[in-house]
Amino acid sequence: MKLFAHWxxxxxxxxREIKARYKQSFLGLFWxxxxxxxxxxxxxxxxxxxxxxQNLGVPFPIFLYAGLLPWTFFANxxxxxxxxxxxxxxxxxxxxxxxxxxxISTLLAKxxxxxxxxxxxxxLMFWFHIPFTAxxxxxxxxxxxxxxFTLGISxxxxxxxxxxxxxxxxxTLILTLWFYLTPxxxxxxxxxEQYRWIFKINPMAVFINAYREVLLGGDAPNxxxxxxxxxxxxxxxxxxxxIFKKAEGMFADVV
Amino acid sequence: MIAWIYVxxxxxxxxxxxxxxxxxxxxxxFLQHQKTLKELVxxxxxKQKTLERIHAxxxxxxxxxxxxxxxIIGKNGAGKSTLLKLIAQVSSPTSGTATINGKVAPLIELGxxxxxxxxxxxxxxxxxVILGMKESFIKKKFADIVQFAELNEFIDMPVKYYxxxxxxxxxxxxxxxxxxxxLLIDEILAVGDTAFQEKCLQKxxxxxxxxxxxxxxxxxxxxxxxxxxxxxYLQEGKILYDGETKKGLELYHQK
Numbered sequence: 001m002k003l004f005a006h007w008x009x010x011x012x013x014x015x016r017e018i019k020a021r022y023k024q025s026f027l028g029l030f031w032x033x034x035x036x037x038x039x040x041x042x043x044x045x046x047x048x049x050x051x052x053x054q055n056l057g058v059p060f061p062i063f064l065y066a067g068l069l070p071w072t073f074f075a076n077x078x079x080x081x082x083x084x085x086x087x088x089x090x091x092x093x094x095x096x097x098x099x100x101x102x103x104i105s106t107l108l109a110k111x112x113x114x115x116x117x118x119x120x121x122x123x124l125m126f127w128f129h130i131p132f133t134a135x136x137x138x139x140x141x142x143x144x145x146x147x148x149f150t151l152g153i154s155x156x157x158x159x160x161x162x163x164x165x166x167x168x169x170x171x172t173l174i175l176t177l178w179f180y181l182t183p184x185x186x187x188x189x190x191x192x193e194q195y196r197w198i199f200k201i202n203p204m205a206v207f208i209n210a211y212r213e214v215l216l217g218g219d220a221p222n223x224x225x226x227x228x229x230x231x232x233x234x235x236x237x238x239x240x241x242x243i244f245k246k247a248e249g250m251f252a253d254v255v
Numbered sequence: 256m257i258a259w260i261y262v263x264x265x266x267x268x269x270x271x272x273x274x275x276x277x278x279x280x281x282x283x284x285f286l287q288h289q290k291t292l293k294e295l296v297x298x299x300x301x302k303q304k305t306l307e308r309i310h311a312x313x314x315x316x317x318x319x320x321x322x323x324x325x326x327i328i329g330k331n332g333a334g335k336s337t338l339l340k341l342i343a344q345v346s347s348p349t350s351g352t353a354t355i356n357g358k359v360a361p362l363i364e365l366g367x368x369x370x371x372x373x374x375x376x377x378x379x380x381x382x383x384v385i386l387g388m389k390e391s392f393i394k395k396k397f398a399d400i401v402q403f404a405e406l407n408e409f410i411d412m413p414v415k416y417y418x419x420x421x422x423x424x425x426x427x428x429x430x431x432x433x434x435x436x437x438l439l440i441d442e443i444l445a446v447g448d449t450a451f452q453e454k455c456l457q458k459x460x461x462x463x464x465x466x467x468x469x470x471x472x473x474x475x476x477x478x479x480x481x482x483x484x485x486x487x488y489l490q491e492g493k494i495l496y497d498g499e500t501k502k503g504l505e506l507y508h509q510k
Contacts, residue, residue, distance in 0.1 A: 090367035
């Protein structure tokens with residue numbers, strides 16, 4: 001990969017995404033933080049006061065937030081990646097640069113959002129007196145792993161959506177289903193035992209469980225299921241990247 | 256035998272000097288009749304055509320030497336933009352070889368790399384790195400770029416407030432500071448006021464004198480006549496005429 005040669009391009013495209021958004025609206029970057037924050041408040045209210053969730057070991061708001069932030073990164077990265085190629089059609093037709101740069105910078109811009117929302121998360125950790133442990137540092141490689149997984153899916157779907165522009169609508173539906181099959185708003189213990197294998201093969205479930213284990217449980221993640229996550233992410237990325245590179249040659253013809 | 260060696264040697268030698276060498280280039284691409292999955296499924300049911308192979312370029316062979324200024328003319332759909340895409344290397348030939356020696360700079364269509372929310376200054380950097388310039392190089396040339404575009408007072412304003420003339424001036428100014436070896440110009444001079452057009456033509460003449468190869472695609476036969484020493488006349492993907500401008504234009508007007 002010649003990505004190092006293009007790091008300035010990656011940097012500027014990422015900044016374009018970030019700057020354009022905060023210039024567009026009055027509250028700008030605050031939306032990035034406020035959005036998941038309000039989502040967390042609403043859901044916390046619903047689940048802890050109306051549905052009465054119990055026995056999570058930690059307060060529900062922070063439990064929810066630890067799942068909601070990675071999920072928001074995942075869902076937003078994919079939906080933005082799917083439209084980035086058609087949006088930059090006039091560039092693709094005129095000038096060559098490795099096209100995965102467009103996808104990578106989309107994800108980096110979303111990673112920036114993720115980092116911003118993390119600040120609120122840390123404040124919440126203080127608020128709820130969650131002890132800080134060395135295991136929390138595992139959060140960084142975990143995010144890297146989730147990044148690779150998200151990148152794999154984004155590369156694949158961006159190509160599909162370039163060919164058939166309604167793939168994005170179809171995938172929005174799938175994403176809704178996926179959200180409920182991932183322990184974002186609930187803990188896996190609430191799920192019927194005979195269906196829990198779903199969480200073993202769903203990498204997003206693996207990641208979110210691992211985030212909670214290292215951040216809130218103050219414990220090591222479940223290495224066995226994380227191993228599956230690494231394997232799936234790696235394989236998916238390799239397959240997706242080679243498909244993307246094969247298809248790249250015709251982007252200028254179909255965009 | 257000797258003649259054959261001579262011809263081969265000659266081809267090799269000339270190709271070494273040529274900045275652009277096309278030999279037996281064929282370009283097919285698939286035209287998708289359905290742009291969405293929904294349409295595709297419907298089409299499969301009623302057995303409609305889904306993909307159509309388009310023969311865009313047929314057996315193209317030509318070379319362009321350093322410093323030549325070549326106009327590409329032809330009716331709509333003759334393959335002009337496909338040819339330009341091959342020279343810009345955003346698309347690759349189906350068979351045959353297209354060799355390009357040197358840095359290619361496309362004059363991107365109005366603001367393709369621009370973002371309306373970003374300021375002129377931010378867009379200069381964004382567009383510059385997209386065109387393959389180093390950030391440090393743009394910094395060095397920044398004052399010249401702004402001065403050429405005559406946008407000194409407006410450079411820190413979001414480009415969404417620019418008039419189309421200002422937009423184009425900025426885009427053009429960034430592109431000419433790239434110091435390309437091959438400059439691709441696609442109708443960009445059609446916009447903007449006459450004074451600036453004059454200035455651009457002057458700049459392009461300067462390029463010509465300095466030995467930059469220029470590929471010029473235009474529907475304005477006057478500009479082609481004044482500017483190009485050679486034209487390639489395309490019709491239905493084939494070269495109908497390749498030679499001096501005057502004769503090429505005569506042929507074009509006869510049709």
